[in-house]
Amino acid sequence: MTKTLSKMAVEVLTTADGRAKTALSHQHAAAWFASREAGTPIPLGNSAPPLRPSRPEKPEQLDPRNVPRRRPGSEQGRLAMLHAVGHIELNAVDLHWDIIARFTDVDMPLGFYDDWVKSADEESKHFNLICDSLEAKDSFYGAMPAHAGMWRAAEDTADDLMGRLAVVPMVLEARGLDVTPGMIKIFQQAKDQQTLDALEIIYAEEVGHVAYGSKWFNFLCGRHALDPKQTFHDLVQKYFHGALKPPFNEEKRADAGLPPDFYWPLSDQEPPAYAR
Ligand SMILES: [Fe+2]
Numbered sequence: 001m002t003k004t005l006s007k008m009a010v011e012v013l014t015t016a017d018g019r020a021k022t023a024l025s026h027q028h029a030a031a032w033f034a035s036r037e038a039g040t041p042i043p044l045g046n047s048a049p050p051l052r053p054s055r056p057e058k059p060e061q062l063d064p065r066n067v068p069r070r071r072p073g074s075e076q077g078r079l080a081m082l083h084a085v086g087h088i089e090l091n092a093v094d095l096h097w098d099i100i101a102r103f104t105d106v107d108m109p110l111g112f113y114d115d116w117v118k119s120a121d122e123e124s125k126h127f128n129l130i131c132d133s134l135e136a137k138d139s140f141y142g143a144m145p146a147h148a149g150m151w152r153a154a155e156d157t158a159d160d161l162m163g164r165l166a167v168v169p170m171v172l173e174a175r176g177l178d179v180t181p182g183m184i185k186i187f188q189q190a191k192d193q194q195t196l197d198a199l200e201i202i203y204a205e206e207v208g209h210v211a212y213g214s215k216w217f218n219f220l221c222g223r224h225a226l227d228p229k230q231t232f233h234d235l236v237q238k239y240f241h242g243a244l245k246p247p248f249n250e251e252k253r254a255d256a257g258l259p260p261d262f263y264w265p266l267s268d269q270e271p272p273a274y275a276r
Protein backbone atom coordinates (compact mmCIF):
# COMPACT_ATOMS: atom_id res chain seq x y z
CA MET A 1 0.00 0.00 0.00
CA THR A 2 1.40 3.37 -0.91
CA LYS A 3 1.65 6.02 1.71
CA THR A 4 -0.76 8.93 1.25
CA LEU A 5 0.45 12.49 0.66
CA SER A 6 -1.01 13.70 3.96
CA LYS A 7 0.79 10.86 5.77
CA MET A 8 4.04 11.92 4.10
CA ALA A 9 3.42 15.48 5.24
CA VAL A 10 2.83 14.33 8.82
CA GLU A 11 6.10 12.37 8.74
CA VAL A 12 8.01 15.52 7.81
CA LEU A 13 6.17 17.58 10.44
CA THR A 14 6.95 15.07 13.20
CA THR A 15 10.68 14.81 12.37
CA ALA A 16 12.61 17.05 14.76
CA ASP A 17 16.15 17.30 13.36
CA GLY A 18 16.50 19.94 10.63
CA ARG A 19 18.72 17.98 8.24
CA ALA A 20 16.60 14.83 8.74
CA LYS A 21 13.37 16.80 8.22
CA THR A 22 14.62 18.33 4.97
CA ALA A 23 16.01 14.98 3.70
CA LEU A 24 12.60 13.38 4.20
CA SER A 25 10.94 16.40 2.60
CA HIS A 26 13.11 16.01 -0.54
CA GLN A 27 12.41 12.27 -0.63
CA HIS A 28 8.63 12.70 -0.36
CA ALA A 29 8.59 15.52 -2.92
CA ALA A 30 10.45 13.28 -5.39
CA ALA A 31 7.93 10.47 -4.78
CA TRP A 32 4.99 12.83 -5.32
CA PHE A 33 6.32 14.20 -8.61
CA ALA A 34 7.27 10.71 -9.84
CA SER A 35 3.69 9.58 -9.16
CA ARG A 36 2.30 12.62 -10.99
CA GLU A 37 4.58 11.97 -13.98
CA ALA A 38 3.46 8.36 -14.11
CA GLY A 39 -0.18 9.49 -14.14
CA THR A 40 -0.89 7.67 -10.87
CA PRO A 41 -0.85 10.43 -8.25
CA ILE A 42 -0.35 9.34 -4.65
CA PRO A 43 -3.75 9.66 -2.94
CA LEU A 44 -4.19 12.58 -0.56
CA GLY A 45 -5.64 10.60 2.37
CA ASN A 46 -6.57 12.41 5.54
CA SER A 47 -3.77 12.01 8.11
CA ALA A 48 -4.08 14.80 10.66
CA PRO A 49 -1.03 17.04 11.17
CA PRO A 50 0.18 17.81 14.71
CA LEU A 51 -0.86 21.18 16.16
CA ARG A 52 2.85 22.08 16.21
CA PRO A 53 5.67 20.49 14.23
CA SER A 54 8.60 18.73 15.92
CA ARG A 55 11.75 20.82 16.13
CA PRO A 56 15.29 20.16 17.37
CA GLU A 57 16.18 20.92 20.99
CA LYS A 58 18.46 23.68 19.76
CA PRO A 59 18.02 26.53 18.91
CA GLU A 60 16.46 27.73 22.09
CA GLN A 61 13.32 29.69 21.16
CA LEU A 62 13.00 33.08 22.83
CA ASP A 63 10.50 35.88 22.80
CA PRO A 64 11.69 38.19 19.95
CA ARG A 65 12.30 40.96 22.54
CA ASN A 66 14.87 38.74 24.26
CA VAL A 67 16.80 37.66 21.16
CA PRO A 68 20.10 39.57 21.40
CA ARG A 69 20.58 42.20 18.70
CA ARG A 70 23.90 42.40 16.93
CA ARG A 71 25.27 45.09 14.65
CA PRO A 72 24.41 44.12 11.06
CA GLY A 73 27.82 45.25 9.76
CA SER A 74 29.78 42.98 12.11
CA GLU A 75 30.70 39.38 11.47
CA GLN A 76 28.60 38.31 14.46
CA GLY A 77 25.72 40.35 13.06
CA ARG A 78 25.91 38.55 9.72
CA LEU A 79 26.06 35.16 11.44
CA ALA A 80 22.98 36.04 13.49
CA MET A 81 21.18 37.15 10.33
CA LEU A 82 22.02 33.86 8.59
CA HIS A 83 20.88 31.93 11.63
CA ALA A 84 17.56 33.79 11.60
CA VAL A 85 17.12 32.99 7.89
CA GLY A 86 17.79 29.30 8.62
CA HIS A 87 15.09 29.38 11.29
CA ILE A 88 12.62 30.95 8.85
CA GLU A 89 13.42 28.36 6.17
CA LEU A 90 12.90 25.43 8.55
CA ASN A 91 9.60 26.94 9.64
CA ALA A 92 8.66 27.34 5.98
CA VAL A 93 9.31 23.64 5.28
CA ASP A 94 6.79 22.80 7.99
CA LEU A 95 4.30 25.48 6.86
CA HIS A 96 4.14 24.08 3.32
CA TRP A 97 3.68 20.46 4.46
CA ASP A 98 1.14 21.66 7.00
CA ILE A 99 -1.09 23.35 4.39
CA ILE A 100 -1.09 20.04 2.46
CA ALA A 101 -2.27 17.92 5.41
CA ARG A 102 -4.34 20.51 7.30
CA PHE A 103 -7.09 21.19 4.78
CA THR A 104 -7.79 17.77 3.24
CA ASP A 105 -11.52 18.38 3.78
CA VAL A 106 -11.43 21.23 1.21
CA ASP A 107 -11.69 19.84 -2.31
CA MET A 108 -8.75 21.31 -4.26
CA PRO A 109 -7.28 20.50 -7.70
CA LEU A 110 -4.07 18.42 -7.83
CA GLY A 111 -2.16 21.53 -8.90
CA PHE A 112 -2.65 22.94 -5.41
CA TYR A 113 -0.65 20.01 -4.00
CA ASP A 114 1.95 20.25 -6.77
CA ASP A 115 2.61 23.87 -5.82
CA TRP A 116 3.04 23.28 -2.09
CA VAL A 117 5.09 20.11 -2.46
CA LYS A 118 7.40 22.05 -4.80
CA SER A 119 7.57 24.92 -2.30
CA ALA A 120 8.37 22.54 0.59
CA ASP A 121 11.08 20.93 -1.54
CA GLU A 122 12.59 24.37 -2.26
CA GLU A 123 12.44 25.46 1.39
CA SER A 124 14.29 22.26 2.30
CA LYS A 125 17.04 23.22 -0.14
CA HIS A 126 17.09 26.78 1.28
CA PHE A 127 17.51 25.47 4.84
CA ASN A 128 20.37 23.21 3.82
CA LEU A 129 22.12 25.99 1.86
CA ILE A 130 21.97 28.27 4.90
CA CYS A 131 23.20 25.46 7.18
CA ASP A 132 26.11 24.83 4.79
CA SER A 133 26.98 28.51 4.90
CA LEU A 134 26.80 28.62 8.72
CA GLU A 135 28.96 25.49 8.97
CA ALA A 136 31.53 26.99 6.57
CA LYS A 137 31.90 29.74 9.18
CA ASP A 138 32.33 27.25 12.05
CA SER A 139 28.79 27.81 13.26
CA PHE A 140 25.60 25.76 12.82
CA TYR A 141 21.82 26.03 13.00
CA GLY A 142 21.11 25.83 16.72
CA ALA A 143 24.19 27.79 17.82
CA MET A 144 22.14 30.91 18.59
CA PRO A 145 18.69 31.52 20.08
CA ALA A 146 15.84 31.95 17.60
CA HIS A 147 12.50 33.74 17.56
CA ALA A 148 9.67 31.87 19.25
CA GLY A 149 6.14 32.27 17.99
CA MET A 150 6.80 31.69 14.31
CA TRP A 151 4.15 28.97 14.26
CA ARG A 152 1.49 31.31 15.57
CA ALA A 153 0.18 32.23 12.11
CA ALA A 154 -0.30 28.53 11.39
CA GLU A 155 -2.21 27.91 14.62
CA ASP A 156 -4.38 31.00 14.16
CA THR A 157 -5.41 29.87 10.68
CA ALA A 158 -5.67 26.12 11.33
CA ASP A 159 -9.39 26.13 10.46
CA ASP A 160 -9.37 28.64 7.63
CA LEU A 161 -7.61 27.85 4.34
CA MET A 162 -8.23 31.31 2.88
CA GLY A 163 -6.92 32.90 6.08
CA ARG A 164 -3.83 30.68 5.87
CA LEU A 165 -3.17 31.70 2.26
CA ALA A 166 -3.67 35.38 3.06
CA VAL A 167 -1.36 35.42 6.08
CA VAL A 168 1.39 32.91 5.24
CA PRO A 169 2.35 33.20 1.57
CA MET A 170 0.71 36.57 0.85
CA VAL A 171 1.89 38.45 3.98
CA LEU A 172 4.81 36.60 5.61
CA GLU A 173 6.52 35.21 2.52
CA ALA A 174 5.87 38.46 0.62
CA ARG A 175 7.72 40.23 3.43
CA GLY A 176 10.72 38.07 2.54
CA LEU A 177 10.71 39.65 -0.93
CA ASP A 178 10.92 43.10 0.70
CA VAL A 179 13.91 42.36 2.95
CA THR A 180 16.07 39.98 0.88
CA PRO A 181 17.65 42.62 -1.42
CA GLY A 182 18.98 44.45 1.66
CA MET A 183 20.51 41.22 2.96
CA ILE A 184 22.07 40.52 -0.42
CA LYS A 185 23.78 43.96 -0.23
CA ILE A 186 25.20 43.18 3.20
CA PHE A 187 26.73 39.90 2.04
CA GLN A 188 28.02 41.55 -1.16
CA GLN A 189 29.91 44.05 0.96
CA ALA A 190 31.28 41.18 3.04
CA LYS A 191 32.31 39.36 -0.18
CA ASP A 192 30.66 36.18 1.08
CA GLN A 193 30.00 34.36 -2.20
CA GLN A 194 28.59 31.18 -0.67
CA THR A 195 25.89 33.09 1.21
CA LEU A 196 25.20 35.30 -1.83
CA ASP A 197 24.61 32.24 -4.02
CA ALA A 198 22.18 30.88 -1.41
CA LEU A 199 20.31 34.19 -1.06
CA GLU A 200 19.97 34.60 -4.84
CA ILE A 201 18.34 31.16 -5.08
CA ILE A 202 16.04 31.94 -2.16
CA TYR A 203 15.07 35.34 -3.60
CA ALA A 204 14.21 33.86 -7.02
CA GLU A 205 12.22 30.92 -5.66
CA GLU A 206 10.28 32.84 -3.00
CA VAL A 207 8.48 34.83 -5.73
CA GLY A 208 6.93 31.51 -6.75
CA HIS A 209 5.67 30.75 -3.24
CA VAL A 210 3.93 34.12 -2.97
CA ALA A 211 2.48 33.59 -6.46
CA TYR A 212 1.06 30.20 -5.46
CA GLY A 213 -0.54 31.90 -2.48
CA SER A 214 -2.27 34.57 -4.57
CA LYS A 215 -3.21 32.05 -7.25
CA TRP A 216 -5.09 29.74 -4.83
CA PHE A 217 -6.49 32.64 -2.83
CA ASN A 218 -8.04 34.07 -6.01
CA PHE A 219 -9.22 30.59 -6.99
CA LEU A 220 -11.14 30.25 -3.71
CA CYS A 221 -12.53 33.79 -3.97
CA GLY A 222 -13.91 32.80 -7.35
CA ARG A 223 -15.41 29.61 -5.97
CA HIS A 224 -17.20 31.50 -3.19
CA ALA A 225 -18.03 34.62 -5.25
CA LEU A 226 -15.96 36.87 -2.95
CA ASP A 227 -14.20 40.12 -3.80
CA PRO A 228 -10.47 39.24 -3.53
CA LYS A 229 -9.21 42.63 -2.30
CA GLN A 230 -11.88 43.07 0.38
CA THR A 231 -11.57 39.45 1.50
CA PHE A 232 -7.79 39.75 1.75
CA HIS A 233 -8.12 42.88 3.89
CA ASP A 234 -10.69 41.22 6.16
CA LEU A 235 -8.65 38.04 6.66
CA VAL A 236 -5.34 39.79 7.29
CA GLN A 237 -7.02 42.04 9.85
CA LYS A 238 -8.57 39.02 11.50
CA TYR A 239 -5.47 36.82 11.70
CA PHE A 240 -2.37 39.00 11.39
CA HIS A 241 -1.27 40.98 14.41
CA GLY A 242 0.09 44.40 13.47
CA ALA A 243 0.45 46.54 10.38
CA LEU A 244 2.42 45.65 7.26
CA LYS A 245 5.72 47.52 7.03
CA PRO A 246 6.81 49.54 4.01
CA PRO A 247 9.02 49.85 2.01
CA PHE A 248 7.43 47.15 -0.15
CA ASN A 249 9.14 45.41 -3.05
CA GLU A 250 6.36 46.43 -5.42
CA GLU A 251 8.02 44.92 -8.50
CA LYS A 252 8.53 41.40 -7.08
CA ARG A 253 5.14 41.55 -5.37
CA ALA A 254 3.60 42.33 -8.77
CA ASP A 255 5.49 39.36 -10.26
CA ALA A 256 3.82 37.25 -7.58
CA GLY A 257 0.33 38.55 -8.37
CA LEU A 258 0.04 40.92 -5.39
CA PRO A 259 -1.30 44.33 -6.46
CA PRO A 260 -0.41 47.44 -4.40
CA ASP A 261 -4.02 48.02 -3.32
CA PHE A 262 -3.94 44.63 -1.55
CA TYR A 263 -1.10 45.43 0.86
CA TRP A 264 -0.70 49.24 1.02
CA PRO A 265 -4.01 49.89 2.84
CA LEU A 266 -2.87 47.42 5.56
CA SER A 267 0.32 49.36 6.29
CA ASP A 268 0.81 51.95 9.02
CA GLN A 269 1.56 54.64 6.42
CA GLU A 270 -0.60 56.64 4.05
CA PRO A 271 -0.83 54.65 0.79
CA PRO A 272 0.26 56.37 -2.43
CA ALA A 273 -2.63 57.43 -4.69
CA TYR A 274 -2.18 54.42 -6.98
CA ALA A 275 -2.58 51.96 -4.09
CA ARG A 276 -5.77 53.07 -2.43
FE1 LIG B 1 12.63 29.78 1.52
Ligand SMILES: [Fe+2]
Pocket residue numbers: 092119123173206209
Ligand atom coordinates in the same frame (compact mmCIF):
# COMPACT_ATOMS: atom_id res chain seq x y z
FE1 LIG C 1 8.95 30.29 0.76
